[in-house]
Amino acid sequence: MAARPMTRQLLTGRLERTLPPDWDLAKRVFDDSKRFFLEHGLDADEAYAMAMTSSELLENAVKYGDWSRDAAEQITYLAEIEGRAVTVEVQSPVADDPGALRKLDDQIQWIRGFQSPFEAYVERLKLLSSQPYREGQSGLGLIRIAYEARGLVDFYVTPDRRLAMSAVYQPSGLFP
């Protein structure tokens, strides 16, 4: 990885998309988002990591979204650079399942509870390696965002029952 300049300026900007929930979505948005991040001052590694984050969150939205609720529901994607924060947010319909939301909440707080997401990654690997693999339940996707992209994952649920899942990256060199 190339050394980053000690101080640098990012350009404020937003990239917004409203998209249907299909499986090619993540692939299509990857290039668009990478270009956006590069054009707004992130270096190649950072832009790749944030594009990967975008793909991961979009894939989760397609996979876990409550698409049975209304055929007109779509995914909204936002990439934003403002101040010290580079944010990716993906919104998708979510089932009103308090148990599942609580589990997601616990998982997010567990990941965020580690100063080093690598530690979360290791702890998760330890758990997975001692258990039989279950399709789609590894829980590594969000940890990868935290560990590989240095993204602080977070979420909330909107009053119209959409899951707003986000990852925030704070690049170095912008610290006041």
Place this chain on the structure above:
Amino acid sequence: MTSAAVPPPHLDAALEHEGQRVPVRVTTRGRLSLAVTFLGPATTFAAGTVFSRLVFERDGKEMALSRARLTEAPRPGAAGVLVFVDDVYDCAALVDEGQVRNLLAFFGELPLVLAQREQISTEFRAFVADLNYDLTVYKKFFDQQDRVFEQEPPTVAHAAQHALLARAGDEFFGYLDRMLDRLAELVQGFTPEQHERHGYYFRQQLWPFIMGSAFMQRTNLKPRGYAGDAQMMDMIYDDAFQGRWVFNKLMHKHPIAHPGAQAVRNRRVLVPQMLHAARVGRPTPLRVLSVACGPARELADLFKAPRDCAELSITLLDQDDEALQTALSTVKGLETRLGTRIEARVVNQSVRTLLKEADLAARLGRFHFIYTMGLFDYLTPPVARAVLERLYALLEPGGLILVGNYHVSNRSRYYMAYWLDWALYYRTEDEMLEMARRLPGASATVSFDDSRCQMFLRVEKPS
């Protein structure tokens, strides 16, 4: 009425021996061993026999476990004992759930962990080595004194330990302060990934010392699943020595005496002061909402007299039921002390999922004063904005919200990150004000506590 004895959970399987499958029934003998009964006619195996595999069927699939040795042969009326030779399986999970959990499987991932040290700077390695050496010297010294004290009657031992804490405590704290200054020098300017990598390395190296402090043990292990739980807050509020031995006492006390912890104690006093000031000229009862209330120790300064109980009603919201129980016992204690009832209710929910309520006011009510300390430090900007927006909608006209958040220049920042494994979302004054910028009609200001670690965003809604 008679009841039949319930047989223990078992698993029907087969042991492979010299190419033959021998049917067996296994039950759990311990976490790591199985009791085995041979089901075939007149099957005998001597103790020490090694079987090449244990196989069984699960959901239509054949599962196979590696080599197992018969350590005790079956006797009439007693099953044999089987232990695994090449792996360590969780036998309880195997029998009770039919799941194969190999406790050694993570061994293959260890190179990943070992590789973490490769990008640690030379200066940082030397710093950690020195720290390790110094702490070992200090610990040995303090432990030696403790061994001497232990031979004395309790009152004498207590007095001697007290004298040692007074005599050597300040000097030891001074040493730790100097090392924290050195840590700050070394890591200032690190990228996020460098901080994470060096933090991980630091904790791996100093783990025994970290575990020697009740406070640091809790912040690192996070038994409630998150940092900043009610017990951690109580430790900070108590601000006392904890632990049996001198070294443990000192390692516990130092972080809770640091400015970052002092800021927690400061806000406990400041919030009630601000609330009492905001009461003046307002109708009663004044409805108050504490979001992510934790143990709510500040209630003691909020409800000081029976008049306060008549004029204030409080709603306590937290994701952690244990914290709410602590808060409720505080309320009960105050009711007993003041001889009157406090109008208090609790809501057990996380803010992240609470926002799904379309009519939040119908669920929680409307409030004149909302405060939240120790919540926004964990919320990233999109979530923080959404939470603040919904809280603002719950305010009565003329109402006030107070939001606490650690400042980017928190002097305990690296202490918290490296030693305590406690990561926060730090903000600047501008970032605090930015959160309030989209609130219709709101006027917002930012102030600090005396430690200058903690910021307060004060948002007022027009009357």
